[in-house]
Amino acid sequence: MSEREVPEIGPDPSLLIVDDDEAFLRRLARAMEKRGFEVELALSVAEGKAQASARPPAYAVVDLRLEDGNGLDVVEAIREKRPDAKVVVLTGYGAIATAVAAVKIGATDYLSKPADANDVTAALLSGSGDLPPPPDNPMSADRVRWEHIQRVYQLCDRNVSETARRLNMHRRTLQRILAKRSPK
Known part of the structure; x- marks a missing residue:
């Protein structure tokens, strides 16, 4: 711009x-x-x-x-x-x-x-009715998934078992995901 x-x-x-x-x-x-x-x-x-x-x-x-x-x-x-x-x-x-x-x-x-x-x-x-332009670098699908998992994890007070239950995911799989860095 x-x-x-x-x-x-x-x-x-x-x-x-x-x-x-x-x-x-x-x-x-x-x-x-x-x-x-x-x-x-x-x-x-x-x-x-x-x-x-x-x-x-x-x-x-x-x-x-x-x-x-x-x-x-x-x-x-x-x-x-x-x-x-x-x-x-x-x-x-x-x-x-x-x-x-x-x-x-x-x-x-x-x-x-x-x-x-x-x-x-x-x-x-920007004006109140202006729509922002599309992002130059939108989040990847992996990043969106990771963000969602992180949000649910935070809402469950960082309880892995409860988060896994709510996401319908195996607890060990969730632990591996949480141990990794966020995707780009």
Whole structure:
């Protein structure tokens, strides 16, 4: 996407970025400042909530999993103070259940890491009825299966036997799948 195709930033260019990966946070902040946003940074849920209360931003980019909690708590804090804010949730753990939870709480969009500044800008500035373009690198069928198994495993409080029963799968097969790295 070129710079010319991106819609204009509204009258309030305030952007809060909340992520516990400091290197990523700084890189994204520099890129978003170049695009015209006035960036505030937070490294934790506590910092994000404090900044959302003190100066509710017009835009926000929030990592889902932070060291001190869940980024959805920051999304809720932003929504309480500024219901019209556009919020994008970022995560390295892309799963359908967390995407649904993020959108229900009020996130405008949900992006899997690694997301670059162009993806974030497009998500923040898209109209409410705009459909996003198809992904350049969609998840493979193996990855989707793995994500589903991980979600059920988490919902069963990481109980292998219960997860295997609910997935109608042999427990040892499930253990082998859980021991492997996630597919690409």
